[in-house]
Amino acid sequence: MSKSHFNAAHFQSVEAAREYLEALRWGSERVCPHCGTVNESFPTRKPGVYRCRAKECRKDFSVTTKSVMESSHIKLNVWLQAFYLMASSKKGVSSHQLHRALGVTYKTAWFLSHRIREAMREGGLMPPMGGGGGVVEVDETYIGRLKGQPVRRGGSTHKNTVLTLVERGGSARSFHIDTATIAQVAPIIRENISRESRLMTDESNIYPEVGADFAGHDAVNHSEKQYVRYWKSYR
Numbered sequence: 001m002s003k004s005h006f007n008a009a010h011f012q013s014v015e016a017a018r019e020y021l022e023a024l025r026w027g028s029e030r031v032c033p034h035c036g037t038v039n040e041s042f043p044t045r046k047p048g049v050y051r052c053r054a055k056e057c058r059k060d061f062s063v064t065t066k067s068v069m070e071s072s073h074i075k076l077n078v079w080l081q082a083f084y085l086m087a088s089s090k091k092g093v094s095s096h097q098l099h100r101a102l103g104v105t106y107k108t109a110w111f112l113s114h115r116i117r118e119a120m121r122e123g124g125l126m127p128p129m130g131g132g133g134g135v136v137e138v139d140e141t142y143i144g145r146l147k148g149q150p151v152r153r154g155g156s157t158h159k160n161t162v163l164t165l166v167e168r169g170g171s172a173r174s175f176h177i178d179t180a181t182i183a184q185v186a187p188i189i190r191e192n193i194s195r196e197s198r199l200m201t202d203e204s205n206i207y208p209e210v211g212a213d214f215a216g217h218d219a220v221n222h223s224e225k226q227y228v229r230y231w232k233s234y235r
């Protein structure tokens with residue numbers, strides 16, 4: 001493995017790596033990984049650390065919060081080098097190869113390869129939410145106004161639709177969608193939530209089909225504030 005792969009800035013500097021990951025994870029809209037609130041955070045004095053403005057939250061986070069890179073002292077650009085090597089090798093990369101290619105200690109290389117293998121098995125940088133019978137709430141919210149649309153009162157067609165997944169006692173993720181349809185919502189739910197979870201949604205007809213894939217699905221009647229059991233639990 002040659003080091004010439006690593007000429008790009010995000011492999012060379014921690015700052016560039018952070019910007020690269022922020023663009024990848026959030027694009028232009030930063031999402032609080034604790035409560036799922038979109039675009040309501042501000043940078044703190046610590047580089048790469050943001051604070052959520054949501055009243056009930058106010059927590060700090062960074063681009064690595066709730067990801068496999070969380071709470072490690074390994075530099076972000078080294079994480080990206082390791083991801084690159086492991087994702088581009090068909091035969092797999094041993095901890096020893098990683099140790100030599102990245103110039104890190106064997107112990108660090110071992111840690112990197114285990115965390116990254118875990119992430120790749122689970123399908124991404126973010127491990128699935130829920131699991132073990134945990135409850136994940138799914139919510140559609142409408143924020144702001146779409147570019148080029150006139151200001152109108154009422155209705156939601158002129159607004160941005162955000163799908164937010166909130167794990168009880170855990171993390172939250174938000175996704176921009178064009179419209180809340182089965183085609184747009186179901187893949188996000190399947191990709192981000194462990195099948196061993198119970199889904200909690202509203203009574204919209206977009207959820208029963210995808211809900212059947214999970215350990216359980218409860219639908220909340222928002223108007224009556226009542227929980228209505230749609231699907232029998234499988235266990």
Ligand SMILES: [Zn+2]
Binds near residue numbers: 034035052058059
């Ligand atoms: Zn928050």
